[in-house]
Amino acid sequence: MKNFAILGGGISGITVGNILLDMFPDSKVTIYAQETRDIVSYVASAQFYPIWLGDNLPENYELTLKRWFLKSKEEFIKRRDDVNYGIATYRNHELFKEAEEPPAYFRDVLSNFEALEDHNLPAGYKYRFSFDTMIIDTWVYIPQLTKDFLNRGGQIVQREFKSIAEVIDLDEPVIFNCLGMGAKPIFGDEYLKPVKGVVLRLKPVNIGDVVVSTGDFIVAQRSQDLYLGASYDENWETADPTQQEEEYLFDNVKEIMETPGSIFSIPQGTLRKENIIERMVGFRPVRSIGPRVEKETLGDKTIIHNYGHGGNGIILSWGTAHEALSLL
Numbered sequence: 001m002k003n004f005a006i007l008g009g010g011i012s013g014i015t016v017g018n019i020l021l022d023m024f025p026d027s028k029v030t031i032y033a034q035e036t037r038d039i040v041s042y043v044a045s046a047q048f049y050p051i052w053l054g055d056n057l058p059e060n061y062e063l064t065l066k067r068w069f070l071k072s073k074e075e076f077i078k079r080r081d082d083v084n085y086g087i088a089t090y091r092n093h094e095l096f097k098e099a100e101e102p103p104a105y106f107r108d109v110l111s112n113f114e115a116l117e118d119h120n121l122p123a124g125y126k127y128r129f130s131f132d133t134m135i136i137d138t139w140v141y142i143p144q145l146t147k148d149f150l151n152r153g154g155q156i157v158q159r160e161f162k163s164i165a166e167v168i169d170l171d172e173p174v175i176f177n178c179l180g181m182g183a184k185p186i187f188g189d190e191y192l193k194p195v196k197g198v199v200l201r202l203k204p205v206n207i208g209d210v211v212v213s214t215g216d217f218i219v220a221q222r223s224q225d226l227y228l229g230a231s232y233d234e235n236w237e238t239a240d241p242t243q244q245e246e247e248y249l250f251d252n253v254k255e256i257m258e259t260p261g262s263i264f265s266i267p268q269g270t271l272r273k274e275n276i277i278e279r280m281v282g283f284r285p286v287r288s289i290g291p292r293v294e295k296e297t298l299g300d301k302t303i304i305h306n307y308g309h310g311g312n313g314i315i316l317s318w319g320t321a322h323e324a325l326s327l328l
């Protein structure tokens, strides 16, 4: 019987676990994770839109990204009609103050993609990319994927690793490293950096069939909340959400959404601070040279790395997991 270990029970680990059990239904697959709920995977807006990945991506990386995004898209579409996965389709309007040239692969990856000048946008925005997107409601989707994994015989063991020696000591000969930011201390990855994002969850409110986003903000409705996110702070000083971050986020989203005249305007007074249910913070595992999907041999163990997905870990999850599995 094949015997696999997965380090990490976030979106990267649980996706690898499901593919492994598809490929080798009789194998023993164990996820080892310090935490499975209070993790960054649950903080993501998980909107199907490629965002900034790293400052020093290799040349021609767009082809790799395109392959990963298309694979993920195919897998999300397969699950979209099953309500248990919490995947909804919306029209996404990404706003810009200056004209932007989309990367060439956007037109292949994002359905019904348009890049337009629009004179009715609020708050100094003048241009938009509009495209069909999916919101993968992580609070529904990850528990369902976890259920799939357990129902197929996968196991989850709560365990914290303090060193690489503890990892090599595992019984399993093949180990998938899906530790997210946890890969930095254990595997000494100097390219990894935690980028802070503050999120507000509001009581659910109908904003129409849209997701509205800018480089700094996103507003999206999900089954249990209205999601307002998310700062992208590389030089944060405090790990908690500050009042200043919260106000900046709330006030800007309110202005964008409640200024009359745009194709997505909602009535004034729809967004209210008293409807905030929860403040969340997460740290994106940004790797300046892009996610690490790579095989390495350590002693008698094969380690397959799959981490460092930055602000794209949900929507890259299937693409990078399939690639990781192809390295077996």
Ligand SMILES: Cc1cc2nc3c(=O)[nH]c(=O)nc-3n(C[C@H](O)[C@H](O)[C@H](O)COP(=O)(O)OP(=O)(O)OC[C@H]3O[C@@H](n4cnc5c(N)ncnc54)[C@H](O)[C@@H]3O)c2cc1C
Residues within 6 Å of the ligand: 007, 008, 009, 010, 011, 012, 013, 032, 033, 034, 035, 036, 039, 040, 041, 042, 043, 044, 045, 046, 047, 048, 159, 160, 161, 162, 178, 179, 180, 181, 182, 183, 186, 196, 197, 198, 199, 229, 230, 231, 281, 282, 283, 284, 285, 306, 307, 308, 309, 310, 311, 312, 313, 314, 315, 316
């Ligand atoms: C505000 C915000 C918005 C985002 N929006 C999006 C978006 O729209 N789309 C998108 O695709 N992505 C988005 N992301 C990024 C996404 O959340 C991450 O890329 C993704 O969740 C990373 O998943 P992961 O499984 O690799 O890591 P994690 O979710 O961090 O999981 C890591 C796992 O490893 C375990 N672990 C770590 N260290 C140890 C250790 N020493 N021992 C044992 N276990 C350990 C943890 O407990 C956890 O189980 C966003 C992130 C933030 C913060």
